[in-house]
Amino acid sequence: MGRTEQFEGVYPRETSILVSFHWKGKRYRERVALAPTVANQRAAYRMRDEILVSIRIDKFTWDDFASYFPDSPRVKSGVAAAKPTFKAIAERWLVLAAPELAKTTYREYENVLKRYFFPLFGHRAIADIAYEDLAVYMAGLNVKSAKTFNNIMTPVRRVFDYAIKTKRVQVDITREIDSRRGQKPPPDPLDLTEMDMVLDRIRERYDPQWLNYFEFAFFTGCRPSELIALKWESVDFRRQQVRIEAARVRSIDKDTKTHTARDIDLQSRARDALLRQKAHTFLADGHVFTNPVTGERLMDTSPAVRTVWRPTLKAIGIRNRDARQTRHTFATMCLHANMNPGYISRQMGHTNARMFFEVYSKWVDADASDRERLKLDALFTRTSMSASTEGGQEPIAQHRHG
Missing domain, CATH: 1.10.150.130 (Tyrosine recombinase, N-terminal domain)
Known part of the structure; x- marks a missing residue:
């Protein structure tokens, strides 16, 4: 006892x-x-x-x-x-x-x-x-x-x-004294073409470690604070999983945002990024991602954002976003791939699936929204065709597009 x-x-x-x-x-x-x-x-x-x-x-x-x-x-x-x-x-x-x-x-x-x-x-x-x-x-x-x-x-x-x-x-x-209610900015993910443009630019202009960092971010949905706290001891190549159990916020190591560790599955591109990174930091101080200039661990996310992310978006003409959009990009890519929303939510470390649906409802409902929108168009087309046929006129829908 x-x-x-x-x-x-x-x-x-x-x-x-x-x-x-x-x-x-x-x-x-x-x-x-x-x-x-x-x-x-x-x-x-x-x-x-x-x-x-x-x-x-x-x-x-x-x-x-x-x-x-x-x-x-x-x-x-x-x-x-x-x-x-x-x-x-x-x-x-x-x-x-x-x-x-x-x-x-x-x-x-x-x-x-x-x-x-x-x-x-x-x-x-x-x-x-x-x-x-x-x-x-x-x-x-x-x-x-x-x-x-x-x-x-x-x-x-x-x-x-x-x-x-x-x-x-x-x-x-x-x-x-009432608390104030502010409008929370919605997710602003990159589309697949923009993501590839970003990674190609980083590959051409920056140290290879930055490519590994951002490709891993895009294909895991990890929070930036979790990326800079990640250690090699949390990587399991045999199971192709990584345990996310720590974060670094304001230069202090702490638990994850939800105070809960989670195991994420390595998608192929995330795994390849880690394999490349292994040659750089596996035998160093234990952290997966370090500052390529100093060789020391990343104390915060500013080097990644200031020296790589923002200049890259500006150079290729993409609207400025914060680097956390790599996380939102992962979520929307998974939804476009028709992956189970509950699985995606667990991978990203949401406290519950409802939060995931609230944040990403626009993308979860995307196909359903298109189907519902087309129903009204179909009704209008049928009604117009019926009316024009009875009057002996060319259907409105055909006349418009003819």
Whole structure:
């Protein structure tokens, strides 16, 4: 049996966690309103460590005590009545949220709070921040993109949600600020001719490794973040499969977007691209695709996009698209080949088949749409021919095309 993880000074209770420490000659056992899960105990342990560091350097105050333990009887009895600031609550939430957040998400939330909210609201008591204060501030940012606006609001919503649960505020003012709805751009895949033109141009003008990279991308539908994280140990030539189990986002290695590994079947051109690439990187640092100039792993997708993809599209006169369209191109090629949509969806790593149908409905329904359109044309033709025959005139459809 596995050993239960233990955290010094942290004690799980039925619905909460006790944190124990000594300060000014006294022992304190304070309650934290978190379910006693392992992740929450680990977060409470980190919080306790912060407190001990502050005590050790003689920086821990009753204001800090109230910020960490707002429901403590010592706080309620008036020993420490200072209102916790927005910054203090936000920093506390970041500590507790860290175990459940991906590293990239944590860093993004932290950066948003530091850039947009700490300068203006950080020093203010969180309970004193009014809806109007926040609404006016957000409007003044003049953010045009719905996605950017929502990304800025997400961490501050989480902070206020935490403040509600810990009774630091009575009203969640972020609920009155609606999320914005933006139009998500539809897939913009290349057709077969355009794809061949792109690959031919890369073959003629660039290092062979870039041809291998993009041909593999076109014929697997992998996300760019998955391509740059792919290792040779995940390639099985005997089964002609590749296991996709990692991604690299904002220079950090992480799980795939869906947090689920998947095995993809190697189409012949994807397999051939890997066989060619094997001569370049198989004995190197373990990553399949590296930067041909430096020989080092691709830390992000910018070299592929900036030095190869965009110049290639521009040179052959194809409308500019982001490099993720290789993924959409794979999906639409498979649909044109009459492959099973459920199989394609699994290959691409969608969380469910419904998502695939929502994204690619235009191509899934392509043949059916043509058949339905032609039904109306056929009805019009039959009706016109019937009417013209009765009147002794040449059928309208024949007259039009004659």
